[in-house]
Amino acid sequence: MTAPSTLGLSNEARNLHWLLSNLVEEVPGVHSVTVVSSDGLMLLSSDPGHQAAPAAGKQQSPRGSSADLATIVSGIGSLTMGAAKLMDGGGVKQTMVAMEEGSVFVMSISDGSLLGVHATPDCDMGVIAYHMALFVGRAGHVLTPELRNELRKSMESTQ
Numbered sequence: 001m002t003a004p005s006t007l008g009l010s011n012e013a014r015n016l017h018w019l020l021s022n023l024v025e026e027v028p029g030v031h032s033v034t035v036v037s038s039d040g041l042m043l044l045s046s047d048p049g050h051q052a053a054p055a056a057g058k059q060q061s062p063r064g065s066s067a068d069l070a071t072i073v074s075g076i077g078s079l080t081m082g083a084a085k086l087m088d089g090g091g092v093k094q095t096m097v098a099m100e101e102g103s104v105f106v107m108s109i110s111d112g113s114l115l116g117v118h119a120t121p122d123c124d125m126g127v128i129a130y131h132m133a134l135f136v137g138r139a140g141h142v143l144t145p146e147l148r149n150e151l152r153k154s155m156e157s158t159q
Contacts, residue, residue: 029123073116
């Protein structure tokens, strides 16, 4: 993963970038990670350049730019929230899609944002869910409207 430039960002934004980078680099089987706002815009990405070369020992996501992952995460989040509403199921905490060649995990963040992870098919789902919950616990209380706006502007400047 190519580290995003955090020059000029607030301490909270730099901390979120660090947490995201740590999730990708430290959790086995993770291809890429993204945070999407409640309105579907990408706020954070493990691949800010969208075409960066994979880090040593990491396989690049198939076809997958972070923009693709953000779109998928937003769609899955919307679909599952709609289903939960129709079934009177309450809030959606986590969604997991297991495929032959990979997995996608989506977890709600307290402000309506979503954390999405694309992982290998042989990943340890429990470990990934645990680290996602840690990220959500640490990030959820700091994702203020001001910070979301700062992150959105930061993402726009990397495109």
